[in-house]
Amino acid sequence: MFAPAMFAPAMFAPAMFIPGMFPPAMFPPAMVDGLGSAQAKQTMTLTTPPPTTVPLRADAGRGGSGRRRPPRTPKGRQVDPTALAEVRDLLIDRPRRRDLLIEHLHLIQDHYGHLSAAHLAALAQEMRLALTEVYEVATFYAHFDVVKDGAAPPPAVTVRVCDSLSCALLGAERLLADLTRKLGPNVRVVRAPCMGACDRAPVCAVGHVQVMQADAAKVAAAAARPAHAECYPTPTGFDAYAKGGGYDLLKACLDGKRTRDDIIKIVSDAGLRGLGGAGFPTGRKWSLVRAEPAPRLFAVNCDEGEPGTFKDRYYLERDPHRFIEGMLIAAWVVEAPDTYLYVRDEYPEVILLLRQEIARAEAAGLCKHTKIHIRRGAGAYICGEESAMIESIEGKRGLPRHRPPYVAQVGLFGRPTLEQNVETLYWVRDIVDKGVAWFTSQGRHERKGFRSFSVSGRVKNPGVKLAPAGVTARELIDEFCGGMADGHTFKGYLPGGASGGILPALMADIPLDFGTLEKYGCFVGSHAVVILSDKDDMKAVALNLIRFFEDESCGQCTPCRVGTEKAAHLMAHGPWDAGLLEELSALMRDASICGLGQAAPNPLLCVLKYFPDELNKPLGHW
Numbered sequence: 001m002f003a004p005a006m007f008a009p010a011m012f013a014p015a016m017f018i019p020g021m022f023p024p025a026m027f028p029p030a031m032v033d034g035l036g037s038a039q040a041k042q043t044m045t046l047t048t049p050p051p052t053t054v055p056l057r058a059d060a061g062r063g064g065s066g067r068r069r070p071p072r073t074p075k076g077r078q079v080d081p082t083a084l085a086e087v088r089d090l091l092i093d094r095p096r097r098r099d100l101l102i103e104h105l106h107l108i109q110d111h112y113g114h115l116s117a118a119h120l121a122a123l124a125q126e127m128r129l130a131l132t133e134v135y136e137v138a139t140f141y142a143h144f145d146v147v148k149d150g151a152a153p154p155p156a157v158t159v160r161v162c163d164s165l166s167c168a169l170l171g172a173e174r175l176l177a178d179l180t181r182k183l184g185p186n187v188r189v190v191r192a193p194c195m196g197a198c199d200r201a202p203v204c205a206v207g208h209v210q211v212m213q214a215d216a217a218k219v220a221a222a223a224a225r226p227a228h229a230e231c232y233p234t235p236t237g238f239d240a241y242a243k244g245g246g247y248d249l250l251k252a253c254l255d256g257k258r259t260r261d262d263i264i265k266i267v268s269d270a271g272l273r274g275l276g277g278a279g280f281p282t283g284r285k286w287s288l289v290r291a292e293p294a295p296r297l298f299a300v301n302c303d304e305g306e307p308g309t310f311k312d313r314y315y316l317e318r319d320p321h322r323f324i325e326g327m328l329i330a331a332w333v334v335e336a337p338d339t340y341l342y343v344r345d346e347y348p349e350v351i352l353l354l355r356q357e358i359a360r361a362e363a364a365g366l367c368k369h370t371k372i373h374i375r376r377g378a379g380a381y382i383c384g385e386e387s388a389m390i391e392s393i394e395g396k397r398g399l400p401r402h403r404p405p406y407v408a409q410v411g412l413f414g415r416p417t418l419e420q421n422v423e424t425l426y427w428v429r430d431i432v433d434k435g436v437a438w439f440t441s442q443g444r445h446e447r448k449g450f451r452s453f454s455v456s457g458r459v460k461n462p463g464v465k466l467a468p469a470g471v472t473a474r475e476l477i478d479e480f481c482g483g484m485a486d487g488h489t490f491k492g493y494l495p496g497g498a499s500g501g502i503l504p505a506l507m508a509d510i511p512l513d514f515g516t517l518e519k520y521g522c523f524v525g526s527h528a529v530v531i532l533s534d535k536d537d538m539k540a541v542a543l544n545l546i547r548f549f550e551d552e553s554c555g556q557c558t559p560c561r562v563g564t565e566k567a568a569h570l571m572a573h574g575p576w577d578a579g580l581l582e583e584l585s586a587l588m589r590d591a592s593i594c595g596l597g598q599a600a601p602n603p604l605l606c607v608l609k610y611f612p613d614e615l616n617k618p619l620g621h622w
């Protein structure tokens, strides 16, 4: 590093006087003394400049005070004044708090269509953050386009084509190829993960506006006149909801006519479980969080990124206040002064709707006990994992945390935090109003309650199906979805989205509920059921799913980051090596930090176990 040949004059321009780069001969004696003597000697030998070296500074050799001239500019990267003014114009008087970093990045991305290096440097200065912190966050999220100095920004229009499983079954790959050809170089066509509209596959997003049952002509027309997302026209606004007795329960809670213990008991007796995927008993979670010291916070999970899942969107669009009332009751139960509602960026119409309807609830004086903050995701499936979501709300990359401590103990901003899925909260009012028996009297095959299944794939009528807990896949297809799609024979199904494994049709009579599928290497998770047919190659299905996990891995731990990549490679090239894939899967399951890496091998293990006849066939495609 300090070889004499490297002392080129340009390296000693005044602005580059970085202590580590000084030849030790220039250090005051005390600094050299600080080195071990052998090390000091060696360093001296290595670094003493040759006599021909040009003077290091204009005043070198003149003696005098030995003080340097003050630098002409501040150290480090200089902020472009125009970019700084532009960032200030966008931020106006918004607080420059760290946790708002992602919100502020959205402002710039929305306005300019990308994040230039100059704007990022300006934002870092404005928020008093290190530039690296801003960069690491901006580059983590798929919906931010970071453009380096001198690089061309992306075209004004971006078309995202969902290539997750339900869309792949219905022609996403063909659509990608058609669009790349048809739209030309002025429109950017990129792959994207599930957009929460799997029942209307294939799906694209032109900018932020989704095109359902997309074909190349529809998407080209939308790309020619890109539109802004508009507030979803819900059939049940504030007045309609309140007219039907809406918010009476919340008012009773706030007026002291109901006690917190009473509400927790009803929810517990009904057996309401977390519907985000883990199925943790809701009443118990509320008690655990209440047992932690105040102030406690509340985070609501509307990230809904599990491929095949679209139930939260369904309820928010149709009946947002039933969810808002449940959210406000839960905030009251745990006495959270602040509630953070994290909504995925793929649902812009829902974000607008929630802003509008929450403002109405606030205006009616129903939210005085908790301040609601809506936070917008930025395209990262992992942010649905509860601790990653908390990191993201804090304005950071969505890296899951190690547990313990659990988020109920140390969560958002270091405070005990209740985290709850949208649908879990949606049912609170009905369960309390209609009673425990109303909920528990439903259910099949010895299960209790009902569940919202997001059904997609090869059925006649896909969609959200409110069905008894414990219903089987066969019953779902026959009774709720009008049977298989024409020309398709039932071959297998995903009981719980991308993570929940794959089962063959001959195992379609197992009750679908928490705790029943684990012994088969599967789980019901968020109740996203994708139906597969004789037209679908199971190896291609598993490859699609592992590629999703490879793309969405946060990269924090090696078993998941490297394991998903290796598995995808092994599955895509040549015959499957069952032994090697099983070994790799065991490592991922046992050593990954969070549920993503632990569950990622489920689909491939299921193909090895339940579809042995498929293994010797060449890899299929749609």
Ligand SMILES: Cc1cc2nc3c(=O)[nH]c(=O)nc-3n(C[C@H](O)[C@H](O)[C@H](O)COP(=O)(O)O)c2cc1C
Binding pocket: 273, 274, 275, 276, 277, 278, 279, 280, 301, 302, 303, 304, 305, 306, 381, 382, 383, 384, 385, 386, 387, 419, 420, 421, 422, 424, 594, 595, 596
């Ligand atoms: C990789 C991963 C992704 C997840 N994605 C979501 C999600 O999109 N929405 C959700 O509510 N829960 C998701 N979860 C579950 C959450 O971690 C958490 O259990 C849930 O939000 C708690 O709320 P609940 O008890 O009401 O289900 C995910 C979990 C993992 C491991």
Ligand code: SF4
Binding pocket: 382, 399, 400, 552, 553, 554, 555, 556, 557, 558, 560, 561, 592, 593, 594, 595, 596, 597, 598
């Ligand atoms: S398992 Fe995957 S997603 Fe989870 S922390 Fe590790 S790398 Fe990130």
Ligand code: FES
Binding pocket: 162, 163, 164, 165, 166, 167, 168, 193, 194, 195, 196, 197, 198, 201, 202, 203, 307, 308, 309
């Ligand atoms: S929207 Fe494409 S798979 Fe869900």
